[in-house]
Amino acid sequence: MNNNDKPPLRRVTSIDVAERAGVSQSTVSRALSGSETITEATRRRVELAAEQLGYHVNARAAGLRRGETGTIAIVVIGREGQGPAAINPFYYSLLGSTCAAAAERGYEALVSFQARPEEFFGHYVARRQADGVVVIGTATNEAAWDYFRTCAEQSKGMAFWGSPFDDSVWVRSDNREAGRLAVERLARSGAERIVFVGDTASSQRQFRERYEGYRDAMEQAGLLPVEPVISDGEDRVSQGRNAIRQMADSGAGFDGLFFACDAMALGALEELASLGIAVPDQVGVIGFDGLGSGEFSAPPLTTVQPDFAQAGMTLVDTALASGEDRPERRVKVHLVERASVR
Amino acid sequence: MNNNDKPPLRRVTSIDVAERAGVSQSTVSRALSGSETITEATRRRVELAAEQLGYHVNARAAGLRRGETGTIAIVVIGREGQGPAAINPFYYSLLGSTCAAAAERGYEALVSFQARPEEFFGHYVARRQADGVVVIGTATNEAAWDYFRTCAEQSKGMAFWGSPFDDSVWVRSDNREAGRLAVERLARSGAERIVFVGDTASSQRQFRERYEGYRDAMEQAGLLPVEPVISDGEDRVSQGRNAIRQMADSGAGFDGLFFACDAMALGALEELASLGIAVPDQVGVIGFDGLGSGEFSAPPLTTVQPDFAQAGMTLVDTALASGEDRPERRVKVHLVERASVR
């Protein structure tokens, strides 16, 4: 029950277990790793000894010998000069699903948040800390992506979520489908002058893909696609606010809005309200991301969301695929109906 | 530039670097680990060789020899039967700050999401995968906390955020101060009949502490503290909604509300709106957590928030403190002014 025999002076090793069970170290190893060639009786004896001694196999020594790390590294890129508190919740969801996917594949997840150049590091595979690395996070930190782009040239086993460059192993949402879904839903509500808001030249490549999906869907619906509305702003929320102000000033009419991301849509909702433009009655609004914040906005935000579980799994599998086959991986998206479209 | 010399058949080791630099393995080790006793010239030679070969020291082998892991494990407890998508964003923020704190202390972070009994695991220290483990996440998963409580009895180096039990090394917000802050702010807006909403017998011990802070502050302000309002509901959001309905039915008057957490407050805001009760004009509302969702609610939610950076740091330091001194660690809180109080 308690340790009044003798205090553990030294960490208990497989040799201690072997001694206690009256077998060799090899047998302990085999018994505890589930080898087939061990008698049930022996295995039980070993397991008992291990439990009595509070023994757990030293994962690092085992891995060193086996040559596998059994872990996958996940790096989350943040905006320079901002802490993890400023991370877009979208990436937290993605991080969570990626960890879960890693676990499902039998891997541990080593995660790091990187924002400043001094802390950029991606050589986890070379350092034998991981068998693969997945990189997610804001596309706005150029220095970080430059760094990781170089990393990817040097090492195998890297997978990126929505990288700002195409020449590496990336995983993305099916953004064209997202555009289609949004336009279709807006059109169904009766909207005809639907505009896409977001910078199609953004380092976030996925924005452009969403715009293309919008454009094609508009044409297919017999509607007139217009040029994307691009606005400035410190962050995505103010970009959304400013876009509305800009459109109001220009006097261009619109009755449906598809935003490149939820944060912009959320800012827009505020601005629309303060301008007295009713959502969804005068204008329907759809975002992209599926942020939790959209559940409580006024009105709750209808949005397109990727399948996070699939995203995490694809990221992990891609990182582990050792780069020989480089399939373009697209993650399914679906519409989350809330109340910003009639 | 490219590898047309010969493809790397085998992983490059410190022996390869030694050979190339014309020194011994010991020297390579010393040069690369920043030992003082090495000539600058030698060091440069070694570094050059390492770079040319694309060598990185094998972290696992080094750690095995050194006896340190250099990593801290972070486990995030989820609700059974729900994936990481259902994790309260509060814990994501806390996870992010904990990872950042670990990095600041020179540690890697090994994170896992655990919700089902089959996946409970906390013996990272025994398995030599980490030097300490911090556990955060929902207090509602009893089986998980039972498991980790037992873990904590067996191993040193564990730190818990807001554990449902007191007999272990926990870190918590300064919840009484939170209660004081909320009451003071509400009173300043002119509220007199202020009520606390939240289950004071909840497994989330911090709820009770917030209530106690509320109660004491009410007395000090010469106001009458009332019994906490407790409501049922699937999740915290519906508990918030139901609390409002309950209070409306009972006819008890109130002009200030302090919720045990933001999710409840957010649900309450919706219900208040649908009942036509104006916030903040008829009733002031304050939550706890600092969720991002509160920025976009109608109206934006005034809330009390812990200092996440401090929380992460305290968690890491506590886990690493090897348990000999068990200081009760309280994390500072502050009021985030938004628009749900006059």
Added chain:
DNA sequence: CTGAAAGCGCTTACAG
């Protein structure tokens, strides 16, 4: 300032 040797705690051919 540098090298040769031992050892961190495992696993896995190789024998028997």
Added chain:
DNA sequence: CTGAAAGCGCTTACAG
């Protein structure tokens, strides 16, 4: 089915 021995890739006393 089990054991003795070698080795995974480092670091660190111990010498010189």
